[in-house]
Amino acid sequence: MHVANTYRNYRRGSDGNSMHKCTWTGLTFRTALLVILASAVGAADQDPVAVGKDAVQARKAAILSLTGFLQNGEAFRTKPDDAATAATLLGELRANEAVPILLEHAAFEPHPSYHPEMISNFPCALALVRIGGAAVPGLVKLMAVDDGYAAATGGVQMLVMIDGPEMACARLRLALASEKDPERHERLARALEGAEMFRRNSHPPTVPPQ
Numbered sequence: 001m002h003v004a005n006t007y008r009n010y011r012r013g014s015d016g017n018s019m020h021k022c023t024w025t026g027l028t029f030r031t032a033l034l035v036i037l038a039s040a041v042g043a044a045d046q047d048p049v050a051v052g053k054d055a056v057q058a059r060k061a062a063i064l065s066l067t068g069f070l071q072n073g074e075a076f077r078t079k080p081d082d083a084a085t086a087a088t089l090l091g092e093l094r095a096n097e098a099v100p101i102l103l104e105h106a107a108f109e110p111h112p113s114y115h116p117e118m119i120s121n122f123p124c125a126l127a128l129v130r131i132g133g134a135a136v137p138g139l140v141k142l143m144a145v146d147d148g149y150a151a152a153t154g155g156v157q158m159l160v161m162i163d164g165p166e167m168a169c170a171r172l173r174l175a176l177a178s179e180k181d182p183e184r185h186e187r188l189a190r191a192l193e194g195a196e197m198f199r200r201n202s203h204p205p206t207v208p209p210q
Contacts, residue, residue: 063095070101080110084123091127096134102127103138106158107148119157119205129161136162140175143191150187156194157205165199 066086069075075083087108090098102124109121119126128135139159142149149155159168172192179185198205 059093063090063093063097066090066093067095067098067101070098070105073105076105076108080108083108084110087123087127091123091130094131096131099128099131099135099138102131103135103142106142106155119161125158129158132162136171140171140188143172144175144179144181144184144188147187150191151194156191156198159191160195160198161205165195165201168195169199 066089069086070083075086083105087102087105090102106122106125106128108124110123111121113121119129128139136159139149139155139162143155143159144150146155156168159171162168163171169192172188172195176185176188176192179188
């Protein structure tokens with residue numbers, strides 16, 4: 001079957017509902033990407049404008065489906081591998097719409113390890129880094145209220161990966177200057193210390209290759 005037809009059949013779902021009603025359970029990363037991109041692959045004589053519009057709609061539908069799958073948080077507990085796939089895809093799609101749910105579960109680690117400093121073990125955190133600038137305001141707020149993200153191996157590392165060490169320090173100084181709450185101020189000061197440490201390091205953290 002042509003991949004475009006495969007996409008259309010999957011989008012409708014077995015019950016005829018739209019894509020956001022479908023489940024992502026059991027999808028491999030490669031299969032999910034095929035589902036998202038297949039609508040952009042048409043017959044050679046197909047109108048390229050129509051193909052482009054269909055691809056945009058496919059992307060929107062995929063983001064809606066993926067965020068819906070993660071929305072109530074149950075998938076992170078009961079289907080961690082599928083939740084990790086969904087988060088990874090949202091990062092690859094640079095889905096700004098997914099920032100709130102990804103921030104809420106940034107500490108999600110489907111297979112706990114002894115290497116908390118490795119962001120590749122945390123699919124929601126890595127997705128936020130791939131999304132980039134849209135994640136920064138929420139990330140800075142998270143560092144102000146959560147001790148774990150004020151640490152150098154938490155939100156600070158993510159911020160440095162997104163912005164680079166210099167800009168990360170500048171953002172935190174700005175947030176620190178306007179923060180009146182003593183506890184939030186203390187966390188942001190600790191985060192700034194971590195960012196300064198990365199700034200002095202000749203090899204600051206970088207985004208892992210896709």
